[in-house]
Amino acid sequence: MRRWIPYILLVLIALPFLVMYVGFFMQAFGEGMHLGIIPEKFGFSNFRFLWQPIAWGLGKTTIWVTLLNTLIFACVSGAIVTVVCMLAGYALSRIEFKGRDFFMILQLFLHAVPGHILLIAIFFLLFYLKLLHRIPGVALARASLEIPLGVWIAKGFFDSIPWDIERSAMIDGCTRLQVWYKIFLPLVKPGIAAVFIWGFLFAWHDFIYVYTLLPGTVKLLSTLIQSLIATEVIDYGYLAALSVFYMVPPLVLFVYLQKALLKVPIFGGKGL
Amino acid sequence: MISVTLKNLKKYFGEVRAVDNLNLQIGEGEFMALLGPSGCGKTTTLLTIAGFYKPTAGEVYFNDRMVNDIPPRSRNIGMVFQSYALYPHMNVLDNIAFPLKLKKQPKKVWRKKAVEVAKLLQIDDLLDRMPAQLSGGQQQRVALARALIKQPQLLLLDEPLSNLDAKLRIVMRAELKRLQKDLGITTIFVTHDQMEAMTMADRIAVLKSGKLQQVGTPDELYDEPANVFVASFIGTPPMNFIRGSLLKSGSSYVFECEHFRILLDEVVVQKIRRFPVTNNVILGIRPEDVEMGRGEIKGEIYVVEPMGRDTLVTVKFGDVYIKVLTSSTVKYSIGENVSLSFKSDKVQLFDGETEESLYVKGRDER
Ligand SMILES: Nc1ncnc2c1ncn2[C@@H]1O[C@H](COP(=O)(O)OP(=O)(O)OP(=O)(O)O)[C@@H](O)[C@H]1O
Ligand SMILES: [Mg+2]
Numbered sequence: 001m002r003r004w005i006p007y008i009l010l011v012l013i014a015l016p017f018l019v020m021y022v023g024f025f026m027q028a029f030g031e032g033m034h035l036g037i038i039p040e041k042f043g044f045s046n047f048r049f050l051w052q053p054i055a056w057g058l059g060k061t062t063i064w065v066t067l068l069n070t071l072i073f074a075c076v077s078g079a080i081v082t083v084v085c086m087l088a089g090y091a092l093s094r095i096e097f098k099g100r101d102f103f104m105i106l107q108l109f110l111h112a113v114p115g116h117i118l119l120i121a122i123f124f125l126l127f128y129l130k131l132l133h134r135i136p137g138v139a140l141a142r143a144s145l146e147i148p149l150g151v152w153i154a155k156g157f158f159d160s161i162p163w164d165i166e167r168s169a170m171i172d173g174c175t176r177l178q179v180w181y182k183i184f185l186p187l188v189k190p191g192i193a194a195v196f197i198w199g200f201l202f203a204w205h206d207f208i209y210v211y212t213l214l215p216g217t218v219k220l221l222s223t224l225i226q227s228l229i230a231t232e233v234i235d236y237g238y239l240a241a242l243s244v245f246y247m248v249p250p251l252v253l254f255v256y257l258q259k260a261l262l263k264v265p266i267f268g269g270k271g272l
Numbered sequence: 273m274i275s276v277t278l279k280n281l282k283k284y285f286g287e288v289r290a291v292d293n294l295n296l297q298i299g300e301g302e303f304m305a306l307l308g309p310s311g312c313g314k315t316t317t318l319l320t321i322a323g324f325y326k327p328t329a330g331e332v333y334f335n336d337r338m339v340n341d342i343p344p345r346s347r348n349i350g351m352v353f354q355s356y357a358l359y360p361h362m363n364v365l366d367n368i369a370f371p372l373k374l375k376k377q378p379k380k381v382w383r384k385k386a387v388e389v390a391k392l393l394q395i396d397d398l399l400d401r402m403p404a405q406l407s408g409g410q411q412q413r414v415a416l417a418r419a420l421i422k423q424p425q426l427l428l429l430d431e432p433l434s435n436l437d438a439k440l441r442i443v444m445r446a447e448l449k450r451l452q453k454d455l456g457i458t459t460i461f462v463t464h465d466q467m468e469a470m471t472m473a474d475r476i477a478v479l480k481s482g483k484l485q486q487v488g489t490p491d492e493l494y495d496e497p498a499n500v501f502v503a504s505f506i507g508t509p510p511m512n513f514i515r516g517s518l519l520k521s522g523s524s525y526v527f528e529c530e531h532f533r534i535l536l537d538e539v540v541v542q543k544i545r546r547f548p549v550t551n552n553v554i555l556g557i558r559p560e561d562v563e564m565g566r567g568e569i570k571g572e573i574y575v576v577e578p579m580g581r582d583t584l585v586t587v588k589f590g591d592v593y594i595k596v597l598t599s600s601t602v603k604y605s606i607g608e609n610v611s612l613s614f615k616s617d618k619v620q621l622f623d624g625e626t627e628e629s630l631y632v633k634g635r636d637e638r
Contacts, residue, residue: 162355162357164353164354164355164356164357165357165358165359165360167319167322167324167344167351167353167357168351168353168357168359168418169359169370170324170343170344170345171322171344171345171349171350171351171419172345172370172371172374172418172422173345173371173374173375173422174345174374175345178374183359186361187360187361
């Protein structure tokens with residue numbers, strides 16, 4: 001009997017979350033709900049936004065436009081994070097320069113600064129750069145929040161590649177550039193995937209930057225869901241279905257890229 | 273094949289003088305070992321020859337050509353690194369053929385050459401494996417094959433045997449030596465293992481804290497060490513050292529220490545180039561040059577270490593310990609009183625202050 005006690009305790013702790021998840025999926029796929037969790041039957045009527053326009057204030061929008069906007073936003077942000085972090089990570093890992101350690105510590109410090117307190121400054125910055133209200137501009141601002149820690153992640157990947165491998169390639173006849181794309185690129189693929197996912201996910205889930213810096217007419221999934229909550233009558237099934245839809249792309253990306261993430265090469269040689 | 277000349281080569285990392293004014297010439301087709309303890313600048317020297325480090329001062333010549341400004345990839349060097357540095361994302365065949373692929377040679381050509389080199393090193397059955405699936409010895413051969421495939425004019429080996437187990441190391445020692453002689457490639461071999469250097473190299477350069485101590489054939493280093501460091505570093509079990517003073521006694525010389533005095537042989541006295549200002553000297557004698565059983569040096573056996581064919585006996589005189597290599601046929605036991613004598617022509621003498629050899633030969637080499 002005794003050994004059941006930990007399990008009972010754990011189940012009790014997990015129960016509220018499990019109920020939430022069950023309720024969430026019931027809401028999304030169920031029709032004619034009782035008590036908010038028991039459906040009369042299952043169906044896809046909550047997913048009608050897939051083929052119907054979505055009411056949007058006085059106008060209308062479609063899920064596909066919103067999805068495209070969100071994808072562009074997250075991909076641009078992910079791409080910026082990847083490019084900046086990979087280049088900076090390489091430099092920080094391989095090149096000796098004055099102030100390198102200070103720079104690394106500065107990055108950690110910057111990471112500790114919450115993004116929200118920068119909102120107003122970024123608003124004006126984008127305004128003067130004529131990037132306000134544009135997806136790439138806001139993606140750039142969003143990316144800058146993830147770059148500090150991303151640089152550390154990228155540096156770690158470069159650090160794990162021994163100098164000797166690089167030297168060996170140069171002896172074998174590679175130019176610096178060839179060393180980059182014949183040796184480094186294949187070896188840091190998992191790093192690239194990790195940093196891209198990093199940038200992509202945070203942008204995908206971002207609400208406050210999108211909400212503040214993009215005009216009301218440009219909808220992303222996060223702001224779309226928020227606007228549905230902000231109406232007087234909330235259709236919970238519809239909202240849940242939309243949320244399921246919101247979850248799918250990051251999951252797909254993650255499953256697709258996790259293979260690359262796990263394929264960290266083992267460096268041949270003693271203890272490396 | 274090329275000869276390599278290092279002229280006043282210096283490489284400093286800030287305060288650390290990794291290579292300090294190194295002058296060394298390596299002849300065409302020669303097998304040169306760089307020998308020294310950990311951290312003495314062997315790898316740094318090798319990386320400077322390869323062109324990865326710019327010398328702080330001094331020059332590197334290949335034949336008569338100064339190569340300081342030529343990048344590593346244009347030096348036509350083959351190199352095996354301490355860690356082997358195989359490309360983890362390529363299989364063995366691609367690893368070996370990598371230098372040829374870079375030269376845009378057609379697949380038929382590089383494939384054929386890679387298989388040839390692999391056969392030479394007996395790894396032709398491993399061509400499809402990834403580096404992570406190889407043992408240390410196999411990785412070492414792949415690294416060697418990759419270094420050899422482009423037919424380099426200079427081969428640099430950085431402790432290639434240090435990651436192998438003791439048995440394989442002895443096998444590879446002989447194989448590597450044979451291979452070097454067959455191919456005739458000028459080779460610089462870095463090691464901290466004096467046995468490896470002695471058995472494989474044509475000549476050995478001994479380094480300590482970035483400074484060259486002595487260059488010479490294994491026999492020269494063994495018989496005529498230039499200083500106490502070289503004498504103690506080369507040979508197992510290591511040479512015995514006894515501090516004492518050198519006194520003139522009639523027409524000959526006597527070495528005297530606290531516990532005994534010995535008359536120096538005429539041969540030894542003639543080798544002495546100069547006498548130290550203070551008569552403070554260090555006498556060196558190898559364990560195999562000490563004879564047990566007779567002589568005027570009397571001591572007590574401290575410990576006995578059988579080693580199969582030979583037995584290593586440590587004899588104690590007050591606070592001086594002398595190791596003696598004797599045949600295992602005579603048995604000794606701890607506490608026994610014995611008398612010893614030194615083979616008088618094998619005695620080494622060093623200045624007690626500078627630790628340099630007092631003999632003519634060893635010093636004039638430099
Ligand atoms: N990149 C570097 N920066 C600073 N100091 C260095 C660097 N490389 C080597 N050193 C220093 O130079 C000295 C010589 O190093 P080196 O690697 O040449 O030694 P080694 O003889 O190859 O030793 P080991 O047998 O341990 O490989 C050491 O004191 C080392 O700490
Ligand atoms: Mg080394």
